[in-house]
Amino acid sequence: MRVPGRGLTQDARLVPFTFDGKGHAGRDGDTLASALMGEGVRLVARSFKYHRPRGVLSAGSEEPNALVTVEGVPNTRATVQEIWDGMSARSQNAWPSLAIDAMGVNDLLDPFLGAGFYYKTFMWPRTLWERLYEPVIRRAAGLGRLSGHADDAPFEKAWAHCDLLVIGAGPAGLMAALVAARAGADVILADEGARMGGRLLAEVDPVEGRAPHLWADGVVAELREMPNVRLLPRTTVTGAYDGGTYGALERVGLHRAPVAHRPVECFWRIVAKRAVLAAGAIERPLAFPDNDRPGVMLAGSVRTYLNRWGVVPGPRIAVYGNNDDAHRTARDLAAAGLKVAALIDTRGEARIEEAGFPVMTGARVVGTRGRLGLAAVTVEGVGGRREFEVDGLAVSGGWSPAVHLTCHLGGKPAWDERLQAFLPREGAVPGLVACGAANGVFSTAGCLRDGLRAAGESLEALGLAVPPVEVPEAEGEAGTVGPFVLASGGRQFVDFQNDVTVKDIRLSAQEGFQSVEHMKRYTTLGMATDQGKTSNVPALAVLAEALGSPVASTGTTTFRPPYTPVSISAMGAGGQGVGFAPQRLTTSHQAALQRGAPMIEAGLWYRPSYFPRPGELSWRQACDREVAMVRHSVGVCDVSTLGKIDVQGPDAAAFLDFVYSNTMSTLPVGKVRYGLMLREDGFVMDDGTCARLGLQHYVVTTTTAAAAQVMRHLDFVAQVLRPDFDVQCVSVTEQWAQVSIAGPWSREMVQAVVEADLSDERLPYMGCAEAAVLGVPGRVFRISFSGERAYEIAVPARYGASLWRLLVAQAESLGGGAYGLEALNVLRIEKGFITHAEIHGRTTAFDIGMERMVAKGKDCVGWASSRRPGLLDENREQLVGLRPLVRTGQITAGAHLYGRDAAAMRENGQGYVTSACWSPTFETALGLGFLKGGRARHGEVVRLVDAMRAVETLVEVTEPVFLDPEGGRMRG
């Protein structure tokens, strides 16, 4: 119901929206909750377990009841969501409608659905769990439904740095920010609300002789003009982390209709030298029978709705509390011309001035009436029971300082008996100081002074002088609060969102779950999306009473980030689709795409898989053709992605002798050597080639996906293990585009683009040279990964695209062409060359048959560990080749090897397959793998079993080389 002449938005324009398909109108600046209240709608939700009719309880992010789905986003708090033109909101958890909800029958089953009922039911028969219970529970569980579509709205993440982060822009926060900003500090002021001011927007008591919101507006206006201030409204600081880092979620575009490119939310990481927590306090309700009907609200929130938005739940309202603050609600309602049915204070000693409405002290609310909305409350006082007909009941059990952020680094708050609340512990978050209501200061004047104090402490730590500032005049009465009172009887709700009652908490204590951590999990209190903001302290009061111990010793559960829910889209902003990881593209990428090559990801690199030609129906056809091309004509492949590291210096040779297992210092200039690098534990880390371009100049290559790791390793060796080496390593992976040309026609191909003499005398196998390539300074390496005569040409990357296209055109004229990773893999398996499929991190040089490559006469990384007897055991799994007995036999990578007649069980495992392919050269499947004692078992037949792909093949164990074991084809 709208109250004429009240609220800060009474003159704002009308904004149409729909709720459950019905058209409504609110004012610009309304939240969905205030707009619905203005339209007379009190029923907005059905509770989680019992499907009880629920209405709005609060005016902030602590709201446990009014969760709605807005434009497909579930569990949006109606108290936070601002309305915009045409916005569509739907209630949750009710079918077929809010008013007539079929699941409301749950409410009648409450004796059976109490705390821990899932541990007592659904336990037998066990066979029904997967088939019946779990699917039923899964369908019933959860609040709100996801749309099922991927969220492709724009989200973003951002960083900000400042001297002082002020969390909360109420009186304390505004004061702190103003003082710090005037002192010249870089200040970031963040507030959850759309408009800054906190409770100054909700109360009427004057500040500096004016309406409090005017003072707030004035401060904000001054701050907005200052270049050292960043204002972040609609921003919740969600977590305190190490090193003065804070996470915050900003609602950038949620209060307007969506627009392309405008982020919906922004997740901030704010690094602040100091921080002030002025997050205010959260009011808590009292427990009494049927205390959850639509129309029952927090007393401070009723003031917010009345004074800020000019709306109330109805014309007749009763006020019920255990503290002086609740009296202000009765006073404001009466002043607005509304009927205050009664002001009920639990404290017998409460003093209330003559107010023009009935006052009952030492009294309690013991019941309410009105199924779809509050109709009446029953009060028990000294004179007996009385019933009042009301539309709303404003309830207050006192205020809990919002201490959550102070506990994020493991700190525990301290119970204050006088305030009946937890207070933050100083120093719980280094660099953060709490002030105002967040620190237990509950009067406006007190908050203003406390904000000044907090700013002063922060400025001192920052080394800045505190400017002269006058604290404005304001009301200074905080009042007192009494203890919680607990009535008898059922359906006294404590956690509204998870439907946890006083009875549940008492049951938990009775059944032995007495620690607050156990009570939380057993009853699920505090585990809903509101994280127990309004239920935490009342629950502790109930538990303490049940255990007969004070609240102080009951303790509280751990507060963890985020303070309010953060959408995964915001935390993962920028990471959707291709944003997941950077894409590394070769200079021939476009040319490959134009030839229709599908791409494979190797590390972050994209490499062509194969180059389909017209008429080819499968990847295998293309692959077989490309293998044949390389074996009989010539093939061109972009190998730029392999890591290339330039190593120079007086100790370059000694350095490489130290990182390679074999010797590089003996490598002549102009030659290339294959090498292994071991990890410190003696296992193989990487293999690659090392080319010597000069006496103190080498170029090291690495596997594509291991380039960064090897570079890090070399840096570590040079900086940490052997800083005595005078050597410099620089990555040149990106500097050079490198193309491999392989096949019988490769020399003619290379000679066509390189002027220098590349005859076998001048450039033998495993030789290298610097040479001009079509006039451009380049390098030529004679190395082979295919087993054919082959060369690699390197040119500066700017020429890479041009070179590749030229070479492919030349190759095609010779009956060859481009080849991709599939063919590359087949060629190397036929030749028995290993990749990281074989040196997967758990194999040694001994295992792969290269123990002679670990030089005995010198030390190297991993040398000592590689000599451990267990790593030299003859029974270790050793590299072998595998060939099916029957030509149609399949070999799959990942298959396991067993004795011919042994059962395919783990205990009988003899080894496994690491690489497999169809070999067009040999017209059979081929494989490489590891077999126990394999080197002594050539000729034996073993059984290959791939249980996942249902493959079973008898295979012969062979040398791990199939093609040209002497290497004559490569060496020319």
Place this chain on the structure above:
Amino acid sequence: MVRLLEASPAQGLGLPLSVGGATLSEVVLGPVWSIAPFAGRAGALAEKLGVALPAPDRVVSADDVRLLWAGPGRALLVGGVPPDLSGLAAVVEQGDGIVAVALEGLAARDVLARLVPLDLRDVAFPEGATARTLLNHMSATLLRTGPQAYEVLGMRSMAGTLVREIGEAMRHVAGREEL
């Protein structure tokens, strides 16, 4: 006579791009060389170069040539070819592996704040500063070249990702202006 044709790293990526208060364009750096002095040769190197290697996070300029700090005991010479430094330092060409873009405009700093975790306030990152940092997930070198001007140096292979992510941040920052 056949010649190889050159392609710049950001060719075909739609630059220059102007969105809201920011403009992204490709920068042609010219020659770029990594210079890393050998042990005890930093002094002799400075003499040969005519200038000492820059301090961490600093840039030394002379005419169009810049010397950027690039890590402990390492600098990047941008815009010029180094003299003969044999025996004094490891000199390695790096220019072809680098994509360089300029981001300018009133919104430039806000755009970078979406991608770079550094403190970009004037007091922390003034004109003439450089830093090795991250641009989202990629290693990058950031330079402040003017009151509202920055240069970003990334790896050539990731040019596409660099332009796409900066472009997206530019659109998001511009998207807020309408509110």
